[in-house]
Amino acid sequence: MVNLKLKLSEKANYLAFLIVFVSLGLASQSILAEEVHEPAEQIAPHQEQFEAGKFVIEHVSDAFEWHILTYKQHHISIPLPIILYSNNSGLNIFWSSKFEHGHASYHNFRIEEEGEHAGKIVELNEAGAVVGLPIDLSITKTVAGIFISVFILIFIFLKVAKSATSSTGRAPTGIQNLLEPIILFIRDEVALPTLGKDKSERFLPYLLTLFFFILIENLVGLIPIFPFGANVTGNIGVTMVLALFTFVITTFSGNKHYWKEIYNPDVPWWLKYPLPLMPIVELTGVFTKPFVLMVRLFANMMAGHMIVTVFVSLIFIFGQIGGPALGGAVSPVSIAFSVFILLLDVLVSFIQAYVFTLLSALYFGMATSDHH
Amino acid sequence: MGFVTPDYGTIFWMVIIFGITLFILKKFAWRPILTALKDRENNIAEALASADKARKEVAKMKTNQEAILDEARKEKNEILKEARELKTKIIDEAKTTAHAEGLKIVETARLQIEAEKTAAITEMKKQLVDLSVLVAEKIIQQEFKTDKNQEKLVEKLIKDLKFN
Numbered sequence A: 001m002v003n004l005k006l007k008l009s010e011k012a013n014y015l016a017f018l019i020v021f022v023s024l025g026l027a028s029q030s031i032l033a034e035e036v037h038e039p040a041e042q043i044a045p046h047q048e049q050f051e052a053g054k055f056v057i058e059h060v061s062d063a064f065e066w067h068i069l070t071y072k073q074h075h076i077s078i079p080l081p082i083i084l085y086s087n088n089s090g091l092n093i094f095w096s097s098k099f100e101h102g103h104a105s106y107h108n109f110r111i112e113e114e115g116e117h118a119g120k121i122v123e124l125n126e127a128g129a130v131v132g133l134p135i136d137l138s139i140t141k142t143v144a145g146i147f148i149s150v151f152i153l154i155f156i157f158l159k160v161a162k163s164a165t166s167s168t169g170r171a172p173t174g175i176q177n178l179l180e181p182i183i184l185f186i187r188d189e190v191a192l193p194t195l196g197k198d199k200s201e202r203f204l205p206y207l208l209t210l211f212f213f214i215l216i217e218n219l220v221g222l223i224p225i226f227p228f229g230a231n232v233t234g235n236i237g238v239t240m241v242l243a244l245f246t247f248v249i250t251t252f253s254g255n256k257h258y259w260k261e262i263y264n265p266d267v268p269w270w271l272k273y274p275l276p277l278m279p280i281v282e283l284t285g286v287f288t289k290p291f292v293l294m295v296r297l298f299a300n301m302m303a304g305h306m307i308v309t310v311f312v313s314l315i316f317i318f319g320q321i322g323g324p325a326l327g328g329a330v331s332p333v334s335i336a337f338s339v340f341i342l343l344l345d346v347l348v349s350f351i352q353a354y355v356f357t358l359l360s361a362l363y364f365g366m367a368t369s370d371h372h
Numbered sequence B: 001m002g003f004v005t006p007d008y009g010t011i012f013w014m015v016i017i018f019g020i021t022l023f024i025l026k027k028f029a030w031r032p033i034l035t036a037l038k039d040r041e042n043n044i045a046e047a048l049a050s051a052d053k054a055r056k057e058v059a060k061m062k063t064n065q066e067a068i069l070d071e072a073r074k075e076k077n078e079i080l081k082e083a084r085e086l087k088t089k090i091i092d093e094a095k096t097t098a099h100a101e102g103l104k105i106v107e108t109a110r111l112q113i114e115a116e117k118t119a120a121i122t123e124m125k126k127q128l129v130d131l132s133v134l135v136a137e138k139i140i141q142q143e144f145k146t147d148k149n150q151e152k153l154v155e156k157l158i159k160d161l162k163f164n
Helices: A010-024 A029-040 A052-060 A141-166 A174-222 A236-253 A256-263 A277-368 B008-143 B147-161
Strands: A065-071 A074-079 A081-086 A090-095 A109-111 A121-124 A130-132
Touching (some): A065 A141, A141 A236, A174 A236, A236 A277, A236 B008, A256 A277
Antiparallel strands (some): A065 A074, A081 A090, A109 A121
16 A cells, blocks of 8 residues: 555664554544654664655555555565566466566566656566567556455445345335435435436436445545555546546437537527537537546545645654654644545545536436427 | 556456446346335325325314214204104193093083982982872871862972972
């Protein structure tokens, strides 16, 4: 999760990581304050530069392995499958542990650390020179995170569905009781006002899936302990696919009226001829709508994760400037802010899931509306 | 990995995972859940509607009941009034009849008494006559030996004996 390359003394290193770990886990400040003060005298002389930028980017970015913690300079991480296809060696499937945390090459493949392809897997020739990029369909941390949360999602909702069908005519209980109001909210406050009664039934399964998928990915991303904590909705590829689904559904369910409004909108003729200004604007809108969806969700979740990590790295930055004592002194403030931002992120998780769903519903409503 | 450039591997897996999730949830979760929700809503709406209907019916029945009660009360009053009237009439009639009957009885009694009296008087007269005759006979036997004197005396006696 956090690829800390702090070459502090063993104990300090351990404790430093503990601070990151526990602060992300919303622990109380008092415990942390005690823990931080201890390593003051034991700090190692050969302290390597703490790169806050790198630390933050590594935290929020995707990775080929699921890093859990670094203990005594050993990286403890869950290996994930690497799936590569190259023209030279065909299909290659192996565990990411073969790369030894990016330090080794395996089967002529290596994770590039610098340059144009930084962070990507490159193919090497016998001499060790880069010959190209293989087709990379690896199960990265993000993909693994999606798998895990999707299993949770499906498990929860199949359970709800089961209890919904078996307890017909009775009051809902347990998890069904918890989720039904949310389902009803999506149905009555999101789908019905934007789509109307008939069409909402058609789009409701997608909208519900979208809402709960985004919500669970957002929330699970905030839990810093494996198997959670992958920054899934803060990955632009993920939000792009979500936006793409909305775009495809909008485009395919667009009726005659929708397309007419795009290519021949009700505006004065000189806005359409000789220069088709309005059609261009409208057509751009078709693509900007999903683009905005993609960026909004990505940016919100990414920013949340980044700010939390930045506040945590503040401890180490101050620790570097004024020694561990200053770092320790700053930590309560840092942690307080991290907790605040994390709680804010919980709110943002709900808001972003709602906004994405609402806007998707609005676009579907626009694409299928009959009157002006 | 640059975090603003979408990675095609992630996109590839995401499309597959999201697609499958959408399919599974649509088929096995949303359909039963939404159906159950709708069923329950319909049930509640129906229950409310029927409760409303029942309430209205009860109100209607109450009105009916009141009307029936009113009618019954009216009828009762009428019956009571009638009964009272009847009673008065019967009593009156009875009184009249009794009076008449009484008069009749008195009249009959009077007539009977009259008749009895007459009969008694007649009887008495007859007996008196007989007695007188007997007395006279005895007197006559002693005083008058002739028929002429006898007759004169009888006639005179009867004349005197005439009942006033």
